[in-house]
Amino acid sequence: MKASSSPAKLPVNLSLAHKVAGFLAPAGPRAQAQAKRKAVEEMRYAAVAAVDHVYAITGLEAAANLHDSEVLVLDRPTWVKANTQSFDVMLGPIAQEVLGERLSRLSSLEQAFTETGGAAELGGVLAFLSTRVLGQYDPFAALAGHGPSGGRLMIVAPNLMMLEKELNLDPADFRLWVALHEQTHRVQFAAAPWLRDYLLNLIHQLGHELGQATDNLPERIASAATGTVRSMKEHQAPGEGKEPRPAGATLLLSDRGRELMEAVTGVMSLMEGHANVVMDSVDASIVPSVKTIRRRFEQRSKNQGFFPRFMSKLLGMDAKLAQYKNGQKFVQALVDRVGMDSFNRIWEGPENLPTVKEIHEPMLWVERVLGQETKADGQDA
Template sequence: MNLLRSVQAVAGASDPDGAGQIDWTAVATAAKSATDPGDLDLSEAERSGYATDVRDARDRLRSLGGLDFDVPATIEIQSRHHWIDANVETFRRVMRPVEAEVSVAFPNATRMVNTGSMAFVLSFLGSHVLGQYDPLLLAEGDDADHGLYFVHPNIVAAARELDVDYPRFRRWIAFHEVTHAAEFGAAPWLSDHLESRMEDGLEMLANGRFDRDAFQDLDVAMTAVEGYAELLMDRAFDAEYADLRAKLDARRRGGGPLARVARRLLGLGMKRRQYERGAAFFEAVADRRGLAAAGTVWDRPQHLPTAAELDDPDRWLARVDP
């Protein structure tokens, strides 16, 4: 880590193109300078282990969930710096509508603050994210490939912190991320649905208004995505997982005072609620009608639960009748 270089990158934030409120080159430099990249010196057995975990998760999820999907062609075992580089462009795409529309009285100071804020976000997440399925939301062009990432130093560190067997923990994370690939593969409409809701909400924000409906729809859809993943990964995993679930849930809630503040600022508490609320919904559906009934949520956008149905699975079952 080089905190001085990180501060210098933020302090020198500029706008060479004259079109943005954030210097994304400086964001990447500052975030990586403030983050230990971690060790990526994997043995051949470890690399083979990741490949086997992904392949086995794909086969188990296809068989158990009855979902037609494949894993992305791009599967990367990353350092923390690799993850930051991979996600800078994602953050840039999401922020582009707001950057283009919002005008400020003190552009240089605003750019420096915004650059520092984004660098902090990416640095914090880069040190905590274990794995990621990247659906490439708001990406330009239809031929872009989704990505499946595993942040190896974070997986090793989390296994040590939680006092669990590393290969078993790594396998469980692989099942979780491949489940997201299964969801987006089984629902070709899902990316467009999320993008439209995101674009509507961001456009309103850029014009100084808050579109409650758009953001509620986005929250409901992401609750379904995270909840179904929790259900399917647990039922597909080919070993005992209760201790992993309990310890990872505690990790999502825990950390030191700074980590807890950061989680609140970044909305990670909301993400944890999405996991819990969505998992409870799909567990109830699967217990009543079976796993295949839960999977019909991906048949069409109209099958997504409403906010009210997430707390009343019987209401969703009566409407969708899977």
Template sequence: MRVQRVSAASAPTVGRTVDWDFAATVARKLVRPTPPVTEYTRRQAIEQLSEAARRSEGPVREVTGLVEGATITEARIVDRREWVTAASQSMRVMTGGDGGDASGFLTRRITGAQTGAVLAFVSSGILGQYDPFATGSDSGSSAGGQERSDSGSSSSPGELLLVYPNVIAVERTLRVQPADFRLWVCLHEVTHRVQFRANPWLADHMSQALAVLTDDATQDAGAVVGRLSEFVRDRRNGVEAEPNAEGILGLMRAIQSEPQRAALDQLLVLGTLLEGHADHVMDAVGPAVVPTVATIRRRFNDRRQRKQPPLQRVVRALLGFDAKMSQYTRGKAFVDDVVSKVGMERFNVVWTGPETLPLPAEVDEPRRWIDRVL
């Protein structure tokens, strides 16, 4: 079953205000230099990540009970510049960026530059991702110089990307065993691949919510200003000294229409479930295949909670990284609780369709999801 694309008529308007090719060009120029490594270390990391991605699939399928019925596809091992190229292509698809010019050349270039700057910032921290919207049409080689396999062709949407310079940088920072850490990272990312390929409706569900969230064609400027003013008045006495996850989400909701708020809730809940489920699987699989998993988990969690410089904290909050960290923690607690009570087989009812996904209030109260769905 192929991932359904958002039609041109219903495509989000935001994507068509961005010059995506220019965004990728800007991002590649702004990408921070990678940590110095020898050619031997680079080749070793690429080979180990490729092998770890293959090794992860079997244990992940076994623990989750999600069998996609498809052959194991090769991961694509990339550097930071290759990642921003792939990410910009995916965002073009997700946001309807091929739907034609919705604005002038200058506007598209400005928004392209802004988007490129964001992609460059993200590229220095992301370890890997499964992109369910990738068409596999890029026939380029992986960072290891190996040709893409047939499983990466356009007939099979979705692609697993692993950013090897960032993996090397983090494992050095954490002072952990490289081979173990690379396998641990792959367990998380391969879980996302299994989630989407075993449940093809997930990608379409994301597309539909994103289409509503980024469609500003029906937004009334006066109503937006009114909602924003009300938000400012309500928070005047308790405003934070700097942006945080809750503040940024509150600001987003203040300027959104009701359908957009509902779409944002859908995306946040889905993201929380996906990330929490992947973290649960990492820990469930980890001890059997990753000897130093306890040390890796402890040091990785410490890194997540480490205090950042003020400017970086502001940027991270604006880009939603704090909310992302909350997704890992809250999502894992939800999955841990439900699986401990009903087992993984009954938990998997959550993947039936949109109606069985947890509601926002149920994420922190798993018993309510069990009562409603099971």
């Protein structure tokens, strides 16, 4: 599916959402202007330097001298604005198809209320996320007319600076470590030119299903909130291979919607897992304090307060993080079993993407995609 060059307009006041998020999100750690400028320069340098390391680790030829994306080092409000610029591409067609007829029947006052209410809700969510995101690669910005064809790689400077101080990390090492993850995402889309449209198509289908679920929406939202609180009360540390219970926004979806959510999550699990494997492949020769970074970063993620945990569950983020860990196990198992070159077959086309079952049982993917090749190489698939 190809995205339209003139995407449908989302029925939300995105400018207002940006203002709401900017008002709600804290500014971040204080620093002298000179120190901020230096940090921004170093973060930008780390983002550029990371490309060669990703190439060396993955062996993907698409990563060779890849500098076609825009590198942005941003504060929190600007990160919010950059994300709202891609929303029309991702969600506009859904709004037009699912909500267009309903919105056309609304009065001007009702339309204004809808846009304003949606902006308040979206602004609140983005404000929360803007304090959590360290980096992000956005492949859809160019479709909305923003930035080069290679998309945007964004680093949220105050969040990195805050975490560096909180965890007492070496700034240069931590910035390169984060940049490695985001540049891996850029390389994934470069290695699989079909991936952007494929993922966008899944998002549009999923949005359509969610839009269809707006019947009895108050009851569905109440059920989602109740499920979130219940899940938190019953929370236990997930064990090996254990899947979290559906909670939060997932409860709003139909069976078809959950299937699409599973498909989207499968792709994202692969991408995040692959990026994490690349991060974990660096050694002290590239990031001298990498072991310290990993240990302190993982420990911090286990000590979140009530509000971040509640929001993460309400947005379904905790479930996705657990699934991303499964994606990392899948990628690492394949790389260990068949090597990075054979694993890279996964980027050749959507037919080579793993199913959810294959993510949990990597050898099923080996048998389906590489079966004859591994046997020809003398390996017992």
